[in-house]
Amino acid sequence: MEYLYPRSYHEYTNACKYIPGGVESSTLLGSPGEYPIYIERGNGQYVWDIDGNKYLDFLCGFGSVIIGHDVHEIDQTVLAQIKNGQLFGLSSSIQNTLAELIISSVPCAQLVRFMTNTSEACLAAVQTAKMYTGRRKILSSGYHGWLLPQKHSTGTSGLLKYEYTDVIDFSYNSIKIEALFKKYKDEIACVFIEPDPRLHDRNLLIKIKKLCVENDSILIFDEAKTGFRISLGGAQEYYSVFPDIVVLGKAMSNGYPIACIAGNKEYMQAINSIWTAGTYHYEVSSILASIKTIKLLKNKNTQNSLDEVGHEWFDRMSLWINKTKYPAEMKGIHRMPYLKFKNGYGTVFYHELLQRGFLLHVDRWYYTVAHTSENILELINAMKDSMTEELKLDAYEKVYTKLLFEKYFSFTFFPRFEIIYSMLHIYDEEGTLKHKASKELYPYFTQLDGKNNLDTIFCNIKLDSKYNRRNIMILLLSTIQDMVKENHLIMLNYPYVDGT
Numbered sequence: 001m002e003y004l005y006p007r008s009y010h011e012y013t014n015a016c017k018y019i020p021g022g023v024e025s026s027t028l029l030g031s032p033g034e035y036p037i038y039i040e041r042g043n044g045q046y047v048w049d050i051d052g053n054k055y056l057d058f059l060c061g062f063g064s065v066i067i068g069h070d071v072h073e074i075d076q077t078v079l080a081q082i083k084n085g086q087l088f089g090l091s092s093s094i095q096n097t098l099a100e101l102i103i104s105s106v107p108c109a110q111l112v113r114f115m116t117n118t119s120e121a122c123l124a125a126v127q128t129a130k131m132y133t134g135r136r137k138i139l140s141s142g143y144h145g146w147l148l149p150q151k152h153s154t155g156t157s158g159l160l161k162y163e164y165t166d167v168i169d170f171s172y173n174s175i176k177i178e179a180l181f182k183k184y185k186d187e188i189a190c191v192f193i194e195p196d197p198r199l200h201d202r203n204l205l206i207k208i209k210k211l212c213v214e215n216d217s218i219l220i221f222d223e224a225k226t227g228f229r230i231s232l233g234g235a236q237e238y239y240s241v242f243p244d245i246v247v248l249g250k251a252m253s254n255g256y257p258i259a260c261i262a263g264n265k266e267y268m269q270a271i272n273s274i275w276t277a278g279t280y281h282y283e284v285s286s287i288l289a290s291i292k293t294i295k296l297l298k299n300k301n302t303q304n305s306l307d308e309v310g311h312e313w314f315d316r317m318s319l320w321i322n323k324t325k326y327p328a329e330m331k332g333i334h335r336m337p338y339l340k341f342k343n344g345y346g347t348v349f350y351h352e353l354l355q356r357g358f359l360l361h362v363d364r365w366y367y368t369v370a371h372t373s374e375n376i377l378e379l380i381n382a383m384k385d386s387m388t389e390e391l392k393l394d395a396y397e398k399v400y401t402k403l404l405f406e407k408y409f410s411f412t413f414f415p416r417f418e419i420i421y422s423m424l425h426i427y428d429e430e431g432t433l434k435h436k437a438s439k440e441l442y443p444y445f446t447q448l449d450g451k452n453n454l455d456t457i458f459c460n461i462k463l464d465s466k467y468n469r470r471n472i473m474i475l476l477l478s479t480i481q482d483m484v485k486e487n488h489l490i491m492l493n494y495p496y497v498d499g500t
């Protein structure tokens with residue numbers, strides 16, 4: 001088998017020997033046969049993988065990198081400090097500087113407590129609300145990291161059913177939240193949401209705020225993605241709807257590991273009644289990186305540059321999408337543009353862009369101060385290119401999607417088509433798993449049934465995998481149809497259930 005990214009494949013195979021699943025985060029867990037690309041370095045708006053491919057980066061460290069990769073001003077500050085030590089376990093005065101910067105930038109922030117990552121800060125925020133109100137129930141929508149008992153699109157956090165009972169998801173549904181407030185009136189400690197423009201509008205935020213005030217519940221915004229990105233003061237500033245407590249992370253430090261919980265003095269004091277402690281909460285590199293990042297973000301030119309590129313992206317792409325009949329719609333706002341595909345199309349699209357040198361997250365797109373309007377044009381041209389081809393595949397795609405990707409959550413950084421057939425699990429009529437790994441599938445097929453020429457099919461797939469997706473789909477489809485005819489059950493083994 002030829003791999004499109006052989007060194008990444010090799011590294012991943014090695015990683016699987018030492019690391020469960022070969023990866024450090026569930027976000028990179030793929031199906032059998034998939035492998036993530038490995039990145040070697042970044043500079044400005046670009047990253048390079050270990051196979052020497054260069055990408056225009058719109059993943060941006062899952063939204064953390066907002067100034068750009070390898071920013072001299074930030075890295076120099078950190079390097080200078082590292083010579084004097086990195087962790088002392090006691091406070092240093094720079095944390096006051098950072099707290100002041102956050103308080104002067106984020107409207108609801110009157111007190112700030114720093115932590116190492118946003119999952120931690122999310123947990124601290126709800127514990128604080130529970131402590132302050134003496135109540136247990138949390139009404140939640142969106143993703144709030146992996147420590148909070150919640151169900152989210154990527155599966156459960158590995159917690160037991162009873163652990164979820166106090167966290168009720170209302171999926172940004174205005175009627176549902178009203179009903180929940182009626183049902184649990186005096187039990188609701190807080191409402192915890194992402195004020196994310198991709199998912200709802202300002203009216204919902206206003207309504208939630210009103211419900212919280214009327215019921216003495218605390219409103220918490222998880223601004224991990226939106227904070228410092230949608231505007232300096234985050235979504236709360238953009239929408240002029242202010243929470244009692246906010247969780248911040250990601251863009252506040254341009255990729256260095258730090259997060260915080262901030263908010264109204266009265267509520268924030270309650271954090272002293274719960275146990276929050278972290279060996280690395282005093283770690284100085286990230287505090288310094290964050291100070292520098294926020295100072296850069298406070299500069300008017302930086303904000304103008306983010307606006308200019310965002311508008312170029314959102315407006316141009318909206319115009320183009322509206323003109324064509326491509327099965328996708330623009331969502332979000334200019335600082336957080338995002339293309340929502342109809343079921344299945346996104347999978348192919350992101351893979352096409354990856355091969356053209358564009359790295360994008362499957363359901364949210366980010367950019368940095370280093371990105372230019374020309375970069376946006378490059379992306380749009382590459383999209384046009386891949387989309388035109390895509391439209392030609394329309395008929396095949398639909399059936400193919402239904403068969404294979406109906407419940408498939410695609411991450412953009414998995415080389416896709418070379419592994420499609422690796423995802424098939426084959427069961428015999430008794431339900432015994434006959435085959436599940438990728439590489440042996442081809443011999444298994446030959447052995448399974450010489451009649452339907454499956455060896456030819458897989459030879460073709462292999463030969464054409466890079467260039468001719470149309471063929472792959474036709475062949476794959478006929479393979480699947482043959483297998484269905486032969487009463488072999490085809491099953492997708494993938495932990496994610498969201499679609500793009």
Ligand SMILES: Cc1ncc(COP(=O)(O)O)c(C=O)c1O
Nearest residue numbers: 117118119143144145222224225
């Ligand atoms: C809205 C939101 N909250 C919390 C988190 C968890 O942050 P971390 O991965 O830094 O723990 C994320 C991460 O993507 C997020 O998007």
